[in-house]
Amino acid sequence: MHGEATRLPTAPKKRDKVSDPVLILDNVVVAFGALKAVKDISLTVKSGERRAIIGPNGAGKTTLFNAITGVHMPTSGRVTFNGVDVSRKSAHVRTRLGMSRTFQITNLFPTLTVSQNMQLALMGTSSRKFSLLGSAEPTDDDQERIDDALGLSKLRERAGAEVRDLSYGEQRQLEMAMALVSKPKLLLLDEPAAGLSPAERVIVTDIVQSLPRDLTVILIEHDMDLVLKLVDWVTCLNNGEFLAEGSPDSISKDQKVQDVYLGKARDHA
Numbered sequence: 001m002h003g004e005a006t007r008l009p010t011a012p013k014k015r016d017k018v019s020d021p022v023l024i025l026d027n028v029v030v031a032f033g034a035l036k037a038v039k040d041i042s043l044t045v046k047s048g049e050r051r052a053i054i055g056p057n058g059a060g061k062t063t064l065f066n067a068i069t070g071v072h073m074p075t076s077g078r079v080t081f082n083g084v085d086v087s088r089k090s091a092h093v094r095t096r097l098g099m100s101r102t103f104q105i106t107n108l109f110p111t112l113t114v115s116q117n118m119q120l121a122l123m124g125t126s127s128r129k130f131s132l133l134g135s136a137e138p139t140d141d142d143q144e145r146i147d148d149a150l151g152l153s154k155l156r157e158r159a160g161a162e163v164r165d166l167s168y169g170e171q172r173q174l175e176m177a178m179a180l181v182s183k184p185k186l187l188l189l190d191e192p193a194a195g196l197s198p199a200e201r202v203i204v205t206d207i208v209q210s211l212p213r214d215l216t217v218i219l220i221e222h223d224m225d226l227v228l229k230l231v232d233w234v235t236c237l238n239n240g241e242f243l244a245e246g247s248p249d250s251i252s253k254d255q256k257v258q259d260v261y262l263g264k265a266r267d268h269a
């Protein structure tokens with residue numbers, strides 16, 4: 001009989017051909033003077049996919065998000081969103097086309113209510129203006145968008161609360177709601193669980209898992225346990241360069257990834 005089963009090295013799983021791409025990056029470079037923070041990154045994200053961008057500190061993850069969303073124009077290369085070359089389009093135009101994101105740093109108005117913050121977020125994505133103080137009220141459609149986004153972020157019952165009375169976790173939920181109010185096709189989450197307690201992480205995990213499947217989600221996340229739970233596919237960067245790509249399972253076993261990312265994470269623990 002056979003002895004112990006032969007152990008084969010875990011080769012990264014090959015992807016099906018991406019037939020319905022939402023986002024395509026072709027050789028994207030972002031340079032700050034002599035420093036290339038993102039070097040020649042190419043990737044394709046298909047409709048409805050959940051994708052994580054991982055990598056050690058300084059790997060270029062946030063800079064890549066900035067190049068996708070228009071905070072930085074790529075120095076070279078191309079960003080195609082839903083078939084449109086948006087490489088030179090402003091962040092505002094990309095939002096109109098259906099991109100939305102959260103930031104690492106909270107950007108909320110503490111003395112306004114959850115609902116008022118939502119109205120401001122909606123105002124930022126709309127060409128039509130309404131005032132919080134004047135007579136122009138949000139339309140039924142605006143209110144429905146706000147309710148839907150608060151519902152997705154499990155914050156509907158806190159609509160009347162002032163932001164300063166929210167827990168930190170609820171503030172992160174509100175940021176997600178504000179990113180969802182424009183009804184994006186692509187949602188980019190920058191470390192959605194950073195700084196959260198274990199109980200708050202469960203809520204954020206649940207929110208991301210419950211998002212509509214036709215919404216494409218890309219997230220930056222350091223915590224591999226969370227990545228394993230939330231995404232279908234992982235791209236790992238290191239020093240601005242592409243290092244590896246694959247299913248969460250294959251990436252967590254990838255020796256190169258363990259060396260540069262998990263190894264460094266352990267060093268910092």
Ligand SMILES: Nc1ncnc2c1ncn2[C@@H]1O[C@H](COP(=O)(O)OP(=O)(O)OP(=O)(O)O)[C@@H](O)[C@H]1O
Pocket residue numbers: 032035037055056057058059060061062063064
């Ligand atoms: N506006 C900027 N001007 C100059 N250098 C920058 C700028 N933004 C980022 N960098 C540099 O680019 C590199 C990549 O930074 P980036 O923030 O994208 O990495 P990251 O992978 O998101 O890191 P972290 O996990 O620490 O947030 C770093 O060396 C950083 O110092």
